[in-house]
Amino acid sequence: xxxxxxxxxxxxxGMTNKKSLKCEQHLGHNAMYWYKQSAKKPLELMFxxxxxxxxxxxxxxxxxxxxxxxxxxxxLHLHTLQPxxxxxxxxxxxxxxxxxxxxxxxxxGTRLTVT
Amino acid sequence: QKEVxxxxxxxxxxxxxxxxxxxxxxxxxxxxFFWYRQYxxxxxxLIMSIYSNGDKEDGRxxxxxxKASQYVSLLIRDSQPSDSATYLCAVKRVQGAQxxxxxxxxxxxxxx
Numbered sequence: 001x002x003x004x005x006x007x008x009x010x011x012x013x014g015m016t017n018k019k020s021l022k023c024e025q026h027l028g029h030n031a032m033y034w035y036k037q038s039a040k041k042p043l044e045l046m047f048x049x050x051x052x053x054x055x056x057x058x059x060x061x062x063x064x065x066x067x068x069x070x071x072x073x074x075x076l077h078l079h080t081l082q083p084x085x086x087x088x089x090x091x092x093x094x095x096x097x098x099x100x101x102x103x104x105x106x107x108x109g110t111r112l113t114v115t
Numbered sequence: 116q117k118e119v120x121x122x123x124x125x126x127x128x129x130x131x132x133x134x135x136x137x138x139x140x141x142x143x144x145x146x147x148f149f150w151y152r153q154y155x156x157x158x159x160x161l162i163m164s165i166y167s168n169g170d171k172e173d174g175r176x177x178x179x180x181x182k183a184s185q186y187v188s189l190l191i192r193d194s195q196p197s198d199s200a201t202y203l204c205a206v207k208r209v210q211g212a213q214x215x216x217x218x219x220x221x222x223x224x225x226x227x
Contacts, residue, residue: 041219042117042119042219043159043203048214090159101207103161104159104215105161
């Protein structure tokens with residue numbers, strides 16, 4: 001299997017639930033990202049991991065907790081979400097080598113609905 | 116002022132015509148510029164990247180960059196119905212690890 005794979009594709013959860021989104025990349029990249037895409041809004045960068053170290057955290061609420069156990073896997077742990085957190089969550093990966101950054105490769109996303 | 120601005124559309128273009136998509140950005144120090152295409156219900160896919168002023172052509176696609184005007188555009192020649200999608204402009208800032216900032220996208224419809 002190649003590319004960036006996200007599971008689940010769809011998720012419906014209540015505000016008191018705890019769930020996790022999973023992302024796996026088979027491209028040999030060393031950086032991984034979480035983006036949020038809401039209707040009629042630009043893609044919002046949430047977190048960046050480079051060489052398994054978190055290097056960006058764009059003021060994301062603590063109810064979103066990322067985890068990057070290795071360069072191929074990325075998780076987004078969710079708890080006590082709000083209805084406004086309903087969105088498409090996209091994982092992406094790239095190669096980062098000093099001043100060189102390859103373009104992002106995106107997964108197909110997880111469509112999250114918070115009820 | 117938004118960091119990356121695009122007209123959300125929808126932009127309707129007849130089949131076979133040239134579709135012109137525009138994007139402006141606010142950070143004058145931006146280095147790299149990308150166009151992504153996103154079909155409904157799918158993830159964004161990279162179609163063009165451009166790093167220096169001028170035109171860059173790839174098949175039916177031409178990206179144009181004017182750093183003085185902080186303007187980047189995408190032209191699609193001989194538009195096909197399969198080009199109907201949302202086109203996202205993305206700009207990389209100077210600092211930070213791959214801090215790619217996206218516009219909200221322009222929805223393009225090619226009419227047969």
